[in-house]
Amino acid sequence: MSQNTVEIITIGDEILYGQTLDTNSHWISQELDHLGLKLVHKTTVADHEEAILTAFAEAEKRAQIILITGGLGPTQDDLTKPCLAKYFDTPLVIFPQALAEIKELLKNRGRDLNPHNVKQAELPQSCQMISNQLGTAPGMWFEKNGKIFISMPGVPREMKKMMTDIILPRFKQRFETDITVHRIIRTCTIGESVLIDKIKPWVDALPEQLVLAYYPSIGQVKIRLTAVGNDKAALETILNQAVADIQPYLAKYIFGYGKEELEEVVGNLLLKKKWTVATAESCTGGAIAHKITAVPGSSAYFRGSIIPYHNDLKHQFLQVDKGVFETVGAVSEACVIAMAENARTAFGADVAIATSGIAGPGGATAEKPVGLVWLAIATPQQTHTWELRLGNERSFNIELTAVHALNKLRQTLIEID
Amino acid sequence: MSQNTVEIITIGDEILYGQTLDTNSHWISQELDHLGLKLVHKTTVADHEEAILTAFAEAEKRAQIILITGGLGPTQDDLTKPCLAKYFDTPLVIFPQALAEIKELLKNRGRDLNPHNVKQAELPQSCQMISNQLGTAPGMWFEKNGKIFISMPGVPREMKKMMTDIILPRFKQRFETDITVHRIIRTCTIGESVLIDKIKPWVDALPEQLVLAYYPSIGQVKIRLTAVGNDKAALETILNQAVADIQPYLAKYIFGYGKEELEEVVGNLLLKKKWTVATAESCTGGAIAHKITAVPGSSAYFRGSIIPYHNDLKHQFLQVDKGVFETVGAVSEACVIAMAENARTAFGADVAIATSGIAGPGGATAEKPVGLVWLAIATPQQTHTWELRLGNERSFNIELTAVHALNKLRQTLIEID
Numbered sequence: 001m002s003q004n005t006v007e008i009i010t011i012g013d014e015i016l017y018g019q020t021l022d023t024n025s026h027w028i029s030q031e032l033d034h035l036g037l038k039l040v041h042k043t044t045v046a047d048h049e050e051a052i053l054t055a056f057a058e059a060e061k062r063a064q065i066i067l068i069t070g071g072l073g074p075t076q077d078d079l080t081k082p083c084l085a086k087y088f089d090t091p092l093v094i095f096p097q098a099l100a101e102i103k104e105l106l107k108n109r110g111r112d113l114n115p116h117n118v119k120q121a122e123l124p125q126s127c128q129m130i131s132n133q134l135g136t137a138p139g140m141w142f143e144k145n146g147k148i149f150i151s152m153p154g155v156p157r158e159m160k161k162m163m164t165d166i167i168l169p170r171f172k173q174r175f176e177t178d179i180t181v182h183r184i185i186r187t188c189t190i191g192e193s194v195l196i197d198k199i200k201p202w203v204d205a206l207p208e209q210l211v212l213a214y215y216p217s218i219g220q221v222k223i224r225l226t227a228v229g230n231d232k233a234a235l236e237t238i239l240n241q242a243v244a245d246i247q248p249y250l251a252k253y254i255f256g257y258g259k260e261e262l263e264e265v266v267g268n269l270l271l272k273k274k275w276t277v278a279t280a281e282s283c284t285g286g287a288i289a290h291k292i293t294a295v296p297g298s299s300a301y302f303r304g305s306i307i308p309y310h311n312d313l314k315h316q317f318l319q320v321d322k323g324v325f326e327t328v329g330a331v332s333e334a335c336v337i338a339m340a341e342n343a344r345t346a347f348g349a350d351v352a353i354a355t356s357g358i359a360g361p362g363g364a365t366a367e368k369p370v371g372l373v374w375l376a377i378a379t380p381q382q383t384h385t386w387e388l389r390l391g392n393e394r395s396f397n398i399e400l401t402a403v404h405a406l407n408k409l410r411q412t413l414i415e416i417d
Numbered sequence: 418m419s420q421n422t423v424e425i426i427t428i429g430d431e432i433l434y435g436q437t438l439d440t441n442s443h444w445i446s447q448e449l450d451h452l453g454l455k456l457v458h459k460t461t462v463a464d465h466e467e468a469i470l471t472a473f474a475e476a477e478k479r480a481q482i483i484l485i486t487g488g489l490g491p492t493q494d495d496l497t498k499p500c501l502a503k504y505f506d507t508p509l510v511i512f513p514q515a516l517a518e519i520k521e522l523l524k525n526r527g528r529d530l531n532p533h534n535v536k537q538a539e540l541p542q543s544c545q546m547i548s549n550q551l552g553t554a555p556g557m558w559f560e561k562n563g564k565i566f567i568s569m570p571g572v573p574r575e576m577k578k579m580m581t582d583i584i585l586p587r588f589k590q591r592f593e594t595d596i597t598v599h600r601i602i603r604t605c606t607i608g609e610s611v612l613i614d615k616i617k618p619w620v621d622a623l624p625e626q627l628v629l630a631y632y633p634s635i636g637q638v639k640i641r642l643t644a645v646g647n648d649k650a651a652l653e654t655i656l657n658q659a660v661a662d663i664q665p666y667l668a669k670y671i672f673g674y675g676k677e678e679l680e681e682v683v684g685n686l687l688l689k690k691k692w693t694v695a696t697a698e699s700c701t702g703g704a705i706a707h708k709i710t711a712v713p714g715s716s717a718y719f720r721g722s723i724i725p726y727h728n729d730l731k732h733q734f735l736q737v738d739k740g741v742f743e744t745v746g747a748v749s750e751a752c753v754i755a756m757a758e759n760a761r762t763a764f765g766a767d768v769a770i771a772t773s774g775i776a777g778p779g780g781a782t783a784e785k786p787v788g789l790v791w792l793a794i795a796t797p798q799q800t801h802t803w804e805l806r807l808g809n810e811r812s813f814n815i816e817l818t819a820v821h822a823l824n825k826l827r828q829t830l831i832e833i834d
Contacts, residue, residue, distance in 0.1 A: 010459075013630060014630065014632055014641070015443075015446070015459070016446055016456045016457070016458075016459065017446060017447075017450050017456070017599075017643075018443055018444070018445075018446035018447030018448075018449070018450050018456075019632070019641065020632065021440065021443045022439075022443070023438065026432075026435055026438045026439070027435070028435075029432070029433055029434060029435035030434075030435030031435075032435075033434050033435050039433045039434070039435075040433070040463060040468070041433075041460070041461065041462060041463075041468070042427075042432070042433065042459075042460065042461035043458070043459065043460055043461075044442075044458065044459035044460075045457075045458060046457060046458075047630075051457065051458070058475065073609065073631060073633075074609070074610055074613065075613060075629075075630075075631055077628075077629065077630050077631075105808075108788065108808055108809055109608075109788070109806065109807060109808050110806030110807075111608065111611070114610055114611065114614055115614075116609075116610035116613055116614065117610055120610075134810065134813070136610070155633065155634075157813075213436050215436070281703075285703075285706050285707055285709070285710025285711070285715075285719075286698075286703030286704070286705075286706030286707040286710065286722055286724070287703070287707050287710075288703075289702050289703030289706075289724050290702055290703040290704050290706075290707045292702070293702025293703065293724075293726070293776075293815075294702070294811070294812060294815070296777070296778050296779065296811055297779060298702075299726055299727070299779075299780070302702075302726050303726060303727060303730065304723070304724045304725045304726040304727065304730045305703055305722070305723070305724035306721070306722070306723055306724070306734075307703070307706050307710075307721045307722035307723070307724075308721045309710070309716055309719050309720060309721040310716070310720060310721065312765070313720065313721045313764060313765075316763075317723075346733075347730060348729070348730075359710075360713070361713050362713065362714060362716075363716070394711070394713055395711060398710070398711070
């Protein structure tokens, strides 16, 4: 067992029975990697006392830090707390701070404290409590014989907030690790294999000490560069050079760096330009508006949306000529031009996005297959359009169209600037 | 260690470094559950000989069947075959059948055999080879002292085909397994701890052989009941009775069973009633429309939406009286009533949902905190309203409001029926 090694223990029948896909340990492993901590083992055990206690003992032999998720609910099948109390030979007691925080959280949700909530404030006496800002199950931090055991809720958003706000910063401060520096380059609307072909000369010329990884999701690929060493300034210089060198190959696909989401980048461009936006969404059904309004402060630049799912509404709200439906149909360039231009006027926005397409699985015709989408962006100067040919799956088509639309808006805002 | 127990060992640095999300073991666990085989443990280890050999030895103590995925590539960091050879004390030799199958596969792809491919035909002598119809790495089946070790490639489609065509049918034939039957009861808009209180008498009266578990997500709690035995009809009867008995306690919160999503249930009710729906969304910014339109076939009942994010647009599109903004403000009962009723008319829908609230983090006033949301549903008969007091976090408030809105629509449709 070497220094700075980590094991993750996931507790829960729902994972072993195949009812829940464990994405927590995947996220944690990425975060540990950023810090230069070495994940050496992952274990999933049932909601079963003996199995949990054995997993604790085995993990302690393999790693210095043991991260535990799950099993912290107030019900009988949640065994993590009693097992930790037994393992560390300490009683379960009410932590007044935990109780106060649970009360506050429930108050903010307009609810009263009940006996189950009180039970969630009960923790093994020898632990340090970790606040849970998004739920009623506090985390726990134990130290014994140079080993650290940390228990967190299994609910992903609660676990991630706890890790990000409290646990990872403590790790960073405490462990003298080699310095690991990353750069994340975020691209969209280019497939992973096309991207890899495009940047091959850049990859071949990369300094040997840089490690490269790709993380694809729908419509996006993150490129991660990692440098490890002991001279932070030197690592930063090498990484900055690599990021500068990739630009000629990928410029129009790179929308941001690090944790920046596409909709935040677009929001910042709109703020800077003092422009407002509206959307007229048919096939995307509100997905673009939902992304834009997920960003705090978006009311400063988002005017609103219309989702006219049927032709009569496209005519009524956006004055799309009825002749368009009879000749070229609603999934057409003529239709999205009218939608975008009239949405711009109707919502009093500087720029408007319009979508019309066949998300599937139904709705295809001989000339118009599932995955055909028309996209338009209207600005005060002119209206641009694009024809997309996407896939067979409904949720994929909706998400990918939203990514394309936001990226085209990004490019449009940059070009006009 | 009991009969018919299984452990999954996943081998590979890429999982521990967070570069690949392990979906294999999730799929396998579902398949095992269907067969009544009991997955008791999951382990992920690095590409490291000692770690792999230790994992084999520990798994053998816990389970009767050990399923191994990954580490079968032709490169040096793939260690599964040499480790299995060492563990079972048997040499690596060329299997003529494996070589023939690899040649055939490559021929079908228009490629010639190279030394890497030949190496893939090398297997530990004491194993039974398992054909790989989709790739060049054969699987392996070992038996020793009543234990079964099975090694499969990590590539999901190759592993799944091997499991489906060969391994699962053999398990089915060989193991006299108990039958496991589940029921999933899906509830929404009730917190886990309040729910537990409400159903306490039901829980106390449950037959002992039923195992109960809760899975919360934003606005929803799934209740899972599991019964294990050898008489399938008897198990079904017990479960059906339990599901019937819970109704008086939770009726208005149960929206579906099994894999049914709330938006599908609502869609089916609308279809049955031949009703159409529209939404007028302020604080939810399209989240409700996005959920409704995620369901294939939703164009049959979804008319469309308006997202008037600013007061002038609420007036312009939905005729909300300007006096409302000056007196009670846009986050008010008067505002959502006007929004819902006028959206119903404007979109020619039978029923309309309206939302207006403070999603946060900005926008709060002394009287109106972050998390205050007004919700209205207008039907041909009347308009209902609800005041919600939610949390502090923007994405939580948006999602939870969407769940409340869909559930109120569900209840409204049932009541009118």
